Structure formats: C-alpha cells, structure tokens
Amino acid sequence: MILRPLSHTPAHHPSVETLTAYAAGVIRAGFDVVTAVHVRGCAQCRRDVAAFECVGGVVLSETPGVAVSDEALARVMARMDGPAPSSRMRRSLDDLLYKAKRRWVAPGVWVAKVDTPHADDDRVYMLSAAPGAVTAMHTHSGVEFTQILSGALFDEGVTYSAGDFTERNIEHTHKPHTVSDEPCICLFATHGRLAPTDFIGRIAFALADV
Numbered sequence: 001m002i003l004r005p006l007s008h009t010p011a012h013h014p015s016v017e018t019l020t021a022y023a024a025g026v027i028r029a030g031f032d033v034v035t036a037v038h039v040r041g042c043a044q045c046r047r048d049v050a051a052f053e054c055v056g057g058v059v060l061s062e063t064p065g066v067a068v069s070d071e072a073l074a075r076v077m078a079r080m081d082g083p084a085p086s087s088r089m090r091r092s093l094d095d096l097l098y099k100a101k102r103r104w105v106a107p108g109v110w111v112a113k114v115d116t117p118h119a120d121d122d123r124v125y126m127l128s129a130a131p132g133a134v135t136a137m138h139t140h141s142g143v144e145f146t147q148i149l150s151g152a153l154f155d156e157g158v159t160y161s162a163g164d165f166t167e168r169n170i171e172h173t174h175k176p177h178t179v180s181d182e183p184c185i186c187l188f189a190t191h192g193r194l195a196p197t198d199f200i201g202r203i204a205f206a207l208a209d210v
C-alpha cells in the first residue's frame with residue numbers, strides 16, 4: 001500500500017492559492033492528483049479546502065440566478081468538521097498509484113509514470129530513491145508539485161517528511177536526496193517534460209518515459 005496513514009502532522013502544505021484553486025476545481029488535472037493526495041492525509045488542509053468551498057458556495061448563492069441547494073451546503077458544512085475523506089476518493093487515489101508501472105532506472109531508484117486522464121501537458125510520476133541512491137539532477141521551468149509519500153527527503157536546505165508537500169514555480173535546477181533509513185517515495189507533478197541535466201537523469205527519464 002503506497003498511501004499509508006501518517007503518524008505525524010505534515011509541516012509543509014500547498015499554498016493558499018493552490019488550495020483555493022483545488023477547492024474551486026480549477027487546478028490543472030495532473031496537479032490536482034498530487035494536491036488530492038496531500039489533502040487526503042492532512043486534516044488542516046481538509047479544513048481549509050472545506051472553508052474555501054464554503055466561501056465559493058456563498059459567492060455562488062449571492063450570484064443572481066444561481067441557487068445553492070441545502071444539500072450542497074450541508075455537505076460543505078459537514079466537511080468543515082474535518083472528516084476523513086470519502087472511501088471512494090481513497091480507493092481511486094490508491095488505484096491510480098498502485099497501477100503505475102515501476103521501472104528501475106538506477107541502483108536503488110525506480111520511477112513510475114502515473115496515468116492521469118485529461119493531463120496531456122503535465123507529467124505525474126512517483127520516484128523512489130533508496131538511502132544513498134544517486135537521484136537525477138533536473139531542471140524545469142514552471143510549476144513542480146511534490147508530495148512525500150514515505151521516507152524523508154533533503155532538498156535545498158530543508159528536510160521534507162512523509163505527508164509534506166512542496167511547490168515550486170520558478171526555473172531552477174535541483175537534486176533532492178533521501179535522508180531516511182527507508183526509501184523515500186515522492187509523487188511529482190510537473191508541467192511539461194523534465195530536462196535532466198546529468199547522466200543518471202538522462203537515462204532515468206528516458207527509461208521511465210517521463
């Protein structure tokens with residue numbers, strides 16, 4: 001099982017802009033998946049998303065000609081209490097990640113492309129790196145979302161643990177590496193293809209077709 005229950009509270013969350021877009025259903029399809037995995041495991045973000053949905057509902061109800069049903073409002077209010085996500089949502093995310101085919105691309109490193117319908121321009125994939133494994137240095141322009149599924153990762157001076165989320169929207173090159181005793185598995189979404197800048201990266205991304 002890839003999506004394990006967390007034993008701690010995440011310390012790094014999606015931005016307010018991302019959660020607002022997620023709540024409004026206007027986030028890009030590939031990025032929606034990564035955000036959904038975070039929200040599913042993070043009570044704080046579930047509360048925030050429910051609040052944003054509620055605000056969206058009020059705005060909608062104040063728009064002439066648009067009525068929000070009592071049922072819809074009740075559903076939103078129920079989510080304000082921070083309930084666990086629905087079993088349907090859990091199953092579909094598990095399914096999506098479970099079906100991704102893993103390819104070993106270097107000693108201790110596998111990559112699995114995640115099939116996300118309606119996200120042709122986005123790349124969604126999991127990457128697992130064993131402790132001490134060499135990961136691919138890569139560069140990208142535009143947005144990259146990362147959700148840590150297990151283990152821990154050190155990237156540009158910060159340690160990210162299972163449940164944590166990062167988003168970057170500037171052009172930069174980086175080379176995160178595993179700092180946990182177990183392999184670090186991350187779920188990524190990027191807009192456009194990654195551009196590997198080292199030998200390992202060129203092989204890894206060619207083999208994994210990401």
Ligand SMILES: [Zn+2]
Pocket residue numbers: 010012013014038039042043044045046
């Ligand atoms: Zn969160």
